[in-house]
Amino acid sequence: MQIFIVTHSSTYDCRAEAAGEYFREKENQVQYIFSDFDHLRRTGRSASGTGKEADSGSVVYLPMRPYRKNLSARRLLSIRRFAGDAEQYLDGQLGTLQKSRGSAWVAENVVIWFLIPANSFVRAASVLKGRYGVRIILDVIDLWPESIPRPELQRLPPMRAWASLRDRYLDCADWIFTECSLYQKILRLPEKKTTVLPWFKDEPAGREITGTAAAGNASAEEPGTRLLQIAYLGAVNNIIDIGLITEFLRRLKELLRAEDRKLLLHLIGEGEHKQDFLRALAESEIPFRDHGAVYEEEQKKSILRQCSFGLNFMKPSVRVGLTMKSIDYLSFGIPILNTIPDDTWELVNREKIGVNVDRTHPERAVQAVAEISGDPEEWKTMHVRARKTFEKNFTRRAFRQILDRTAAGWPDTPDGVPPLRKSFPGQADEE
Secondary structure (H helix, E strand, C coil): EEEECCCCCCHHHHHHHHHHHHHHHHHEEEEEEEEEEEEECCEECCCCCCCCEEEEEEEEEEECCCCCCCCHHHHHHHHHHHHHHHHHHHHHHHHHHHHHHHHHHHHHEEEEEEEEEHHHHHHHHHHHHHHHCCCCEEEECCCCCCCCCCCCHCCCCHHHHHHHHHHHCCCCCEEEECCCHHHHHCCCCCCCHHCCCCCCCCCCCCCCCCCEEEEEECCCCCCCCCCEEEEEEECCCCCECCCHHHHHHHHHHHHHHHCCCCCEEECCCCCCCHHHHHHHHHHHHCCCEECCCCCCCHHHHHHHHHCCCEEEECCCCCCCCCHHHHHHHHHHHEEEEEEECCHHHHHHHHCCCCCECCCCCCCHHHHHHHHHHHHHHHHHHHHHHHHHHHHHHCHHHHHHHHHHHHHHHHCCCCCCHHHHHHHCCCCHCCC
């Protein structure tokens, strides 16, 4: 089979390549359609229109208009234009295949996997589905405009039109993956052709199974004191709840002071609201250490191994059920301080891998954190559970296992063989 995997964002490349690697190992042909713009560094990353060979398939880079701000008309127009270019490129590829192999072969043997956003990819998928009968996978990783932290803006006509680019054409999909179950509820997706496929994290060779993070009761920097160290890891953008973070840490600092203990926040990340965050911490007199952006895994590990908890606070209007930040924390065995609803909230409660923070009563979570961090055995148990939860749910192996389980559930093709199974030799015989 011929598999095309399409994304506009370099942030999603690793997920796209993991899906492609899976198909490639089943003796399918894989081609990625990526943009030539690095979303994180805001720079170009390849000559437009050129192709190269990756470990799991060939790559074509299509041009994408540069932008600077995440929320801007320039970015939206850039993504919309890229989606149109990707549709045009795929139309050319499918037309060539149709001429050489025939319409029936294209309809039965071509799968296009779109990573969403961009919302306009869903419309493109619908067009290509109608024109060639190809099979469509939609992989919903994020929801926009639903994640804009100002709900009043979401009701404006341009925002509704933005969402409709996705919602009006979802029926074109043969299968839909979502990053979390919350997205299935919001989009009202049919259970019979939808599967939760969480993000995963690859790890460098040699990582210990359970990590060696500090229990939070002592500090090499301040011998003889009891220091609780907490991490904030990731982008400092407009969707994190800076106000709640600083209020929570202020209350925790006061409680620890009464117990002759201290607090230190490790900040790892950059973003448009970094200065706002630093200013809020300073005004609340929260001790912090700013490490800036850290990309090297070992450097990140050397910081996080000192920390007892990781902060995962977002504004209540943001529609997200699971974050890469949470997965990063869990990979280091760091319990989560969490406000994310649905998937993450339930995971923290079920697996006992952190503390959920009720916005209306944050003092309860503050008390729980002080108690857990003051009990080395209790914290160590939580730390081990956090790491095991990562190993079970958020590794590349777990990602592949979900694809394996999904194979049997696809809609039937005209010859009665589910297409995912058909593309994986030997899969049907294992059922």
